[in-house]
Amino acid sequence: MIRDSKTLSIWQDVIPFVNLNESPNENDDFDAIIIGAGITGLTTALSLQERGKKCLILEASNIGYGTTSATTAHLNTVLDTPYNAVIKGFGEDNAQLLAQGTKQAIALIKRNIDHYKINCDFEYKDGFLYAENEEQVKDLDDIYDGLQKVGLDVSPVDTIPVPVPFIKAIQFSGQAQFHPVNYLLALTEAFTEKGGIIKEHALVSKVEDKNGTQEVHTPDAVYKAASVVYATHVPPGISILSFKCAPYRTYLLGVTLNDEHQYPEALAYDCEEPYHYFRTVYLDDKKILLVGGNDHKTGHNENTEHIFTELEAYIRKHYDVRTIDYKWSSQYYESADGLPYIGKYPGGNEHLYVATGYGGNGMIFGTLAGHIIADLIITGESAYADLFAPSRLKLMASFKNMVTENADVAKHFIADRLSVEALEEFADLGKEEGRVVKYQEKQIAIYKDEYGVLKALSPVCPHAGCIVSWNSAEKSWDCPCHGARYDTDGQLLNGPSVKPLKKIDIS
Ligand SMILES: Cc1cc2nc3c(=O)[nH]c(=O)nc-3n(C[C@H](O)[C@H](O)[C@H](O)COP(=O)(O)OP(=O)(O)OC[C@H]3O[C@@H](n4cnc5c(N)ncnc54)[C@H](O)[C@@H]3O)c2cc1C
Numbered sequence: 189m190i191r192d193s194k195t196l197s198i199w200q201d202v203i204p205f206v207n208l209n210e211s212p213n214e215n216d217d218f219d220a221i222i223i224g225a226g227i228t229g230l231t232t233a234l235s236l237q238e239r240g241k242k243c244l245i246l247e248a249s250n251i252g253y254g255t256t257s258a259t260t261a262h263l264n265t266v267l268d269t270p271y272n273a274v275i276k277g278f279g280e281d282n283a284q285l286l287a288q289g290t291k292q293a294i295a296l297i298k299r300n301i302d303h304y305k306i307n308c309d310f311e312y313k314d315g316f317l318y319a320e321n322e323e324q325v326k327d328l329d330d331i332y333d334g335l336q337k338v339g340l341d342v343s344p345v346d347t348i349p350v351p352v353p354f355i356k357a358i359q360f361s362g363q364a365q366f367h368p369v370n371y372l373l374a375l376t377e378a379f380t381e382k383g384g385i386i387k388e389h390a391l392v393s394k395v396e397d398k399n400g401t402q403e404v405h406t407p408d409a410v411y412k413a414a415s416v417v418y419a420t421h422v423p424p425g426i427s428i429l430s431f432k433c434a435p436y437r438t439y440l441l442g443v444t445l446n447d448e449h450q451y452p453e454a455l456a457y458d459c460e461e462p463y464h465y466f467r468t469v470y471l472d473d474k475k476i477l478l479v480g481g482n483d484h485k486t487g488h489n490e491n492t493e494h495i496f497t498e499l500e501a502y503i504r505k506h507y508d509v510r511t512i513d514y515k516w517s518s519q520y521y522e523s524a525d526g527l528p529y530i531g532k533y534p535g536g537n538e539h540l541y542v543a544t545g546y547g548g549n550g551m552i553f554g555t556l557a558g559h560i561i562a563d564l565i566i567t568g569e570s571a572y573a574d575l576f577a578p579s580r581l582k583l584m585a586s587f588k589n590m591v592t593e594n595a596d597v598a599k600h601f602i603a604d605r606l607s608v609e610a611l612e613e614f615a616d617l618g619k620e621e622g623r624v625v626k627y628q629e630k631q632i633a634i635y636k637d638e639y640g641v642l643k644a645l646s647p648v649c650p651h652a653g654c655i656v657s658w659n660s661a662e663k664s665w666d667c668p669c670h671g672a673r674y675d676t677d678g679q680l681l682n683g684p685s686v687k688p689l690k691k692i693d694i695s
Contacts, residue, residue: 231558258518272334435671442514487668
């Protein structure tokens with residue numbers, strides 16, 4: 189299984205053997221076309237297919253190509269956006285509805301696992317959140333308060349499952365963990381067994397409404413459906429959601445420890461900004477500790493490879509590490525007000541749906557989105573429709589974030605064009621190094637591969653015209669504005685762009 193990055197995640201070590209059924213026919217009329225085969229797309233498609241709808245999934249690459257095969261797969265009712273913040277921005281009733289949604293999502297995953305007899309190492313776990321200084325204690329107290337108000341089971345504790353000095357900590361029950369790719373492949377199998385069709389390597393470039401029928405364009409064919417769902421993690425193209433979702437990257441190491449007792453039998457998080465997250469993965473007889481963190485906005489760190497070194501130093505400070513077995517990074521999207529956008533795509537097309545802006549809780553929100561969107565398509569209603577409405581603009585909750593993120597986009601649009609350094613000689617570039625430079629008065633994104641071969645591209649992202657940045661960890665060109673990414677040949681890795689970077693002939 190490949191994913192949209194050079195580094196390999198712990199979950200990619202599987203050989204997909206799912207029968208994808210026959211190819212779709214352009215003359216078929218589908219009830220729904222779901223774009224994207226991650227947890228959101230598969231959950232949505234299976235939910236619709238189970239309820240008698242005829243569905244087609246169109247996937248740009250292969251099943252699990254996106255963030256679902258890079259996640260840490262913590263299943264949480266306690267979210268990145270604390271309930272005290274949700275209460276402040278959306279009110280206590282909505283915060284309680286949100287908490288109910290998280291519980292429902294874990295129950296839906298468990299229901300699928302039981303119903304389809306899925307072997308994906310699902311286990312209920314307790315969660316721990318701890319503060320390391322007085323400032324964090326204040327945050328932790330507020331979070332604890334919020335958790336109590338929404339009725340989640342939480343209590344103060346004196347011990348935590350990670351060897352990090354702390355001042356105060358809380359424990360919450362009802363969390364879980366699983367193997368995300370084994371789960372995803374089992375959903376795929378269930379979907380196709382029910383007659384659903386999946387077409388891989390089918391990048392959707394646009395969706396057009398033709399008298400109420402949705403025409404979905406791929407390079408080879410145009411498919412028709414009554415409803416279409418963007419389950420693409422971030423929707424392609426430019427819409428109001430481009431201004432309400434900001435791309436971030438986060439980093440993971442999977443390590444073997446010398447001390448068997450140091451592996452946590454729970455999920456744990458600190459209160460740093462960005463925070464570290466911990467879990468244990470059981471691979472046959474072997475245990476691997478996963479520690480993640482060091483998040484930053486996409487395209488905003490000049491030495492992403494060095495982030496792995498920093499994370500390793502952090503882990504070695506606290507753990508007796510035997511070997512580093514896995515290292516990878518991946519992308520997620522923050523919404524402007526901390527809650528995801530799930531429902532009707534903003535902009536007027538009644539038959540187009542979207543789910544995005546999950547932050548670090550996409551296993552939960554992707555699952556919930558599948559059921560919300562299936563409900564909206566089939567019944568036109570969902571208890572969560574207003575709370576997660578993509579068209580909402582909660583000014584109090586989101587205005588400051590939106591202004592900050594979009595000022596940053598504007599800055600990159602202009603400043604990155606002016607600040608390009610000149611490159612006198614291609615020999616100045618090291619092997620496996622990429623840089624955006626001015627060469628003979630032209631801006632180019634240039635990469636020299638391990639054999640010394642140069643690859644030159646236009647650095648202008650075809651999505652919104654920003655200048656891409658080099659990501660040394662993943663050997664990719666990443667757009668600092670909306671998060672589109674490209675490989676060293678300019679090929680698209682992930683949206684919201686749907687076009688490659690232009691090649692430049694420097695021969
Ligand atoms: C390192 C990391 C750790 C995380 N840990 C957790 C965690 O512990 N718990 C949690 O709940 N969440 C976590 N998250 C978040 C979660 O993993 C994601 O939110 C979730 O996987 C998103 O799933 P998705 O199906 O929406 O998107 P994806 O898995 O990204 O799938 C989208 C699919 O759409 C396809 N696609 C895109 N554009 C097009 C197009 N135009 N045409 C056709 N196909 C297209 C892509 O190829 C891709 O396969 C983490 C995220 C990261 C980065």
